[in-house]
Amino acid sequence: MPKLRWNICLIFFLYTGLIDAGPRLATAKSATQNATLTGYTRARTILDLSAETEGKVETVFADIGEHIADNGQFACLDKTFISLDIEANATEISRTNIDIDYFSKQVTRYKKLLSNHSSSQLQLDDFERSQATARQQLRTLKIRSRELAERKRRYCIAAPANWTVIKRYIEPGEWLKAGDRVAQIGNFSRLLVPFALSMSEYESLMKHAQDIRLTLPDLQKSVPAIIERVSPAFDEQSRKIVLDLEIQDLMKQGRGGIRADLSIQIPNQANAVLLPESAVIERYEQYWLERPNGEQISVVYLGRIKREGQQSFIRLSGTAIKPGDQFIVHTSTDASDK
Numbered sequence: 001m002p003k004l005r006w007n008i009c010l011i012f013f014l015y016t017g018l019i020d021a022g023p024r025l026a027t028a029k030s031a032t033q034n035a036t037l038t039g040y041t042r043a044r045t046i047l048d049l050s051a052e053t054e055g056k057v058e059t060v061f062a063d064i065g066e067h068i069a070d071n072g073q074f075a076c077l078d079k080t081f082i083s084l085d086i087e088a089n090a091t092e093i094s095r096t097n098i099d100i101d102y103f104s105k106q107v108t109r110y111k112k113l114l115s116n117h118s119s120s121q122l123q124l125d126d127f128e129r130s131q132a133t134a135r136q137q138l139r140t141l142k143i144r145s146r147e148l149a150e151r152k153r154r155y156c157i158a159a160p161a162n163w164t165v166i167k168r169y170i171e172p173g174e175w176l177k178a179g180d181r182v183a184q185i186g187n188f189s190r191l192l193v194p195f196a197l198s199m200s201e202y203e204s205l206m207k208h209a210q211d212i213r214l215t216l217p218d219l220q221k222s223v224p225a226i227i228e229r230v231s232p233a234f235d236e237q238s239r240k241i242v243l244d245l246e247i248q249d250l251m252k253q254g255r256g257g258i259r260a261d262l263s264i265q266i267p268n269q270a271n272a273v274l275l276p277e278s279a280v281i282e283r284y285e286q287y288w289l290e291r292p293n294g295e296q297i298s299v300v301y302l303g304r305i306k307r308e309g310q311q312s313f314i315r316l317s318g319t320a321i322k323p324g325d326q327f328i329v330h331t332s333t334d335a336s337d338k
Contacts (some may be wrong), residue, residue: 023292023328023329024328024329025292025326025327025328025329026275026276026278026279026326026327026328026329027324027325027326028273028274028275028321028322028323028324028325028326028327029273029274029275029323034263034264034265035201035263035264035265035266036261036262036263036264037195037197037201037261037262037264038259038260038261038262039193039194039195039245039259039260039262040193040256040257040258040259040260041191041192041193041247041254041255041256041257041258041260042186042191042192042193042194042256042257043164043166043186043187043188043190043191043192043256044186044187044188044189044190044191044192044246045186045187045190046166046184046185046186046187047159047160047163047184047185047186047187048181048183048184049074049157049159049181049182049183049184049185050157050179050180050181050182051077051157051176051177051178051179051180051182052154052157052178053077053151053154053155053178054175054176054177054178055077055078055079055155055175055176056077056078056173056174056175056176057075057076057077057078057170057171057172057173057174057175057176058075058076058077058078058079058172059075059076059172060074060075060168060170060171060172061073061074061075061076062074062165062168063165063168064165064166064167064168065164065165066164066165067162067163067164067165068159068160068161068162068163068164068165068185069161070161070162071161072158072159072160072161073156073157073158073159074157074158074159074165074182074183074185075156075157075170075182075183076155076156076157077155077156077157077176078155079152079155082148082151082152082155083152085148086145086148086149086152089141089144089145089148090145092141093138093141093142093145096134096137096138096141097138099130099134100131100134100135100138103127103128103130103131103134104131106127106130106131107124107127107128107131110123110124110127111124157182157183159183159185160185160187162189163185163186163187163188164185164186164187164188165183165184165185166183166184166185166186167183167184168182168183169181169182169183170182170183186256188254188255188256189254190246190247190254191246191247191254191256191258192228192244192245192246192247193214193225193244193245193246193247193260193262194242194243194244195242195243195244195245195262196235196238196240196241196242197240197241197243197264198240198241199241200266201264201266202241202243204264204265204266205227205262205264206227209226209227212224212225212226212227212245212262213225214245214247214260214261214262215260215261215262215263216258216259216260216261217259217261218258218259219258221249223247223248223249224247224248224249225245225246225247225248226245226246226248227243227244227245227246228243228244228245228246229243229244230242230243230244231243245260245262247260272302272315272316272317273315273316273317273321273322273323273325274313274314274315274316275289275313275314275316275327276313276314276329277304277313277314278329278330279314279327279328279329279330280299280301280314280316281296281330286298287299287300287301287316289316289318289321289327290327290328290330291325291326291327291328292326292327292328297318297320297321298318299316299317299318299321300316300317300318301314301315301316302314302315302316302317303315
């Protein structure tokens with residue numbers, strides 16, 4: 001019971017100020033500065049289309065800036081000769097089937113004659129060999145049929161559906177050889193923005209990788225983004241880390257060349273710290289901080305950096321201070337007295 005009374009009295013004296021509870025302290029925080037980097041959008045993937053076979057261009061289905069149709073065809077070559085080859089092969093298959101039927105009948109017939117001793121084994125062997133040869137030829141022709149069908153399919157140059165044509169190199173009537181480039185297309189449904197970052201910028205970005213936003217000044221909007229890929233190589237010219245951010249907002253008219261600004265908070269190069277305004281003592285246009293042991297340190301005032309609620313923060317620098325140091329917080333009367 002006496003202990004409880006003592007605690008109640010102690011709380012009363014602390015509340016009324018009759019007992020000094022010690023000075024309030026503020027901890028110096030590392031000051032940061034905003035770095036704005038600018039990049040420009042580009043297609044998520046760019047692909048060169050080439051002809052897989054030679055022939056004359058018959059039809060081109062998409063021009064520069066247009067989308068590939070849902071059937072995935074960019075252009076088709078003249079199929080006249082490949083169609084004739086397919087027809088000739090089909091005729092040969094039909095003829096071979098007739099031969100197989102004939103030799104099968106002969107084999108059956110000569111087997112009966114041989115059982116009645118009305119024929120020789122040699123004649124039966126000849127027809128069986130001819131039958132086997134015809135069947136082998138049929139298998140070869142069927143393989144040839146599949147090959148011709150695949151070649152005919154490739155007479156139409158395929159491309160991913162809904163991709164956009166960036167460059168077009170061919171016109172109807174032009175003769176193409178196998179391997180000739182016909183177009184360059186891109187996937188603009190997903191946009192990337194490349195950036196080159198210093199190590200401090202890269203580390204700051206990775207700390208906030210889950211909350212990256214890009215500002216698009218030309219479109220007057222801000223969009224979320226994610227880190228798509230980071231190059232493991234080192235750029236010798238810029239001495240920076242190259243990475244790509246992917247815009248998550250699906251824009252109706254995705255295109256390259258849209259300006260995108262990336263804001264990153266990086267440590268201040270002057271090794272500045274942030275402290276509440278109430279922790280700074282001003283005397284004769286000079287600024288001081290007071291440690292808990294009473295030591296006063298001269299600092300350089302770099303300006304008010306931000307306001308959170310009713311408390312102002314001041315950016316300061318000095319050789320004797322660093323983030324994590326604690327300093328006494330003064331009332332306005334204390335600061336003016338000092």
